[in-house]
Amino acid sequence: MKAFVTGGSGFIGQYLVKKLIARGDTVHALARSEESASFLRQLGATVFMGDITDAASLRPAMEGCDVVFHVAAWYKVGAPDWSQAEAINVGGTRRVLRLAYELGIPKIVYTSTVAVFGDTQGQLVDETYYKEGPFLTEYDRTKWLAHYKVALPLIEKGAPIVIVMPGAVYGPGDSSFVAQMMRMFYRGLPLLPGSDLTVTYAHVDDIAEGHLLAAEQGTLGESYILTGPAIPLNEMVDFWAHLIGRKPPSFRLAGRPLRKFAPVVGAVGSVLPLPELFSEEAVGSLGATYMARSDKARTELGWKTRPLQTGLLETFDWIARTEPQQTAPPERKWAGYALLAAAVLFLLWFLGRKRE
Numbered sequence: 001m002k003a004f005v006t007g008g009s010g011f012i013g014q015y016l017v018k019k020l021i022a023r024g025d026t027v028h029a030l031a032r033s034e035e036s037a038s039f040l041r042q043l044g045a046t047v048f049m050g051d052i053t054d055a056a057s058l059r060p061a062m063e064g065c066d067v068v069f070h071v072a073a074w075y076k077v078g079a080p081d082w083s084q085a086e087a088i089n090v091g092g093t094r095r096v097l098r099l100a101y102e103l104g105i106p107k108i109v110y111t112s113t114v115a116v117f118g119d120t121q122g123q124l125v126d127e128t129y130y131k132e133g134p135f136l137t138e139y140d141r142t143k144w145l146a147h148y149k150v151a152l153p154l155i156e157k158g159a160p161i162v163i164v165m166p167g168a169v170y171g172p173g174d175s176s177f178v179a180q181m182m183r184m185f186y187r188g189l190p191l192l193p194g195s196d197l198t199v200t201y202a203h204v205d206d207i208a209e210g211h212l213l214a215a216e217q218g219t220l221g222e223s224y225i226l227t228g229p230a231i232p233l234n235e236m237v238d239f240w241a242h243l244i245g246r247k248p249p250s251f252r253l254a255g256r257p258l259r260k261f262a263p264v265v266g267a268v269g270s271v272l273p274l275p276e277l278f279s280e281e282a283v284g285s286l287g288a289t290y291m292a293r294s295d296k297a298r299t300e301l302g303w304k305t306r307p308l309q310t311g312l313l314e315t316f317d318w319i320a321r322t323e324p325q326q327t328a329p330p331e332r333k334w335a336g337y338a339l340l341a342a343a344v345l346f347l348l349w350f351l352g353r354k355r356e
Contacts, residue, residue, distance in 0.1 A: 117290070209304075
């Protein structure tokens, strides 16, 4: 089989490319930089330089392929380059999916996200759930547009698209908020803001396998949620502490009461370069629940997830191996800003309680 993959050097994409090549498939991978191109060549992919926002650059790589995996996306929280989100997540998705349909590719797998459901307010939802905002992040908003205003309308026109919807993805190589939180915990984070934030956890290798199963067995036009267990952050850090023998944070703050202070944190962030985890957008998302169930994928695709303990231990082992031996000055500054942001949140919470 010949597969075209966007986002192949990204977190999920690289695991997908490795799986495709391991089973003997030919992989055409799109790369925007020479660094990404070199990485993809080392994996064994045939590299095509291009960008998902430029349809003409996609055509040579996509022509003659049996399947297209559109994995590439802008995925950040509180990042200063948020204006790129719509161009990449919406415009880029439109170009990739339209061209694949135009070229007659037999199967198109599009990577959406359970974030299109937004804050589910404590509900464990499935593929039938629908909500039009409000959106807590620019990522949520633009992925919602790509899912409901790009992918689904093309499906209605006859495009052979199967949609996969991962939740929070973790594993070696991660740079998302999950990995950032795990690293901060590993370094001894004393204060946990947003202890009630609830997301699902699934290992990146299992998510990549879900993409392959969707391509092989997924019904055209259907969506498949790929999620593991939904766990509040408060419980998750206790589990982390048990797994690796570290002391959990001594102070924990529920997230929803802190949301009203997001603009204050944003003002601080305009002066000090706070970590993304403590950005205005991130604080505005505290206490949210991104909860969805994967029954359909497990039943129809035979999708499985590894035990959480196994995947987390592997991830913490990777974190330990990739931590600097001696903390460099920029790292100390980053950690200091993180603690400062946490202290600001604690102070605001305390003052808020006194007023009540």
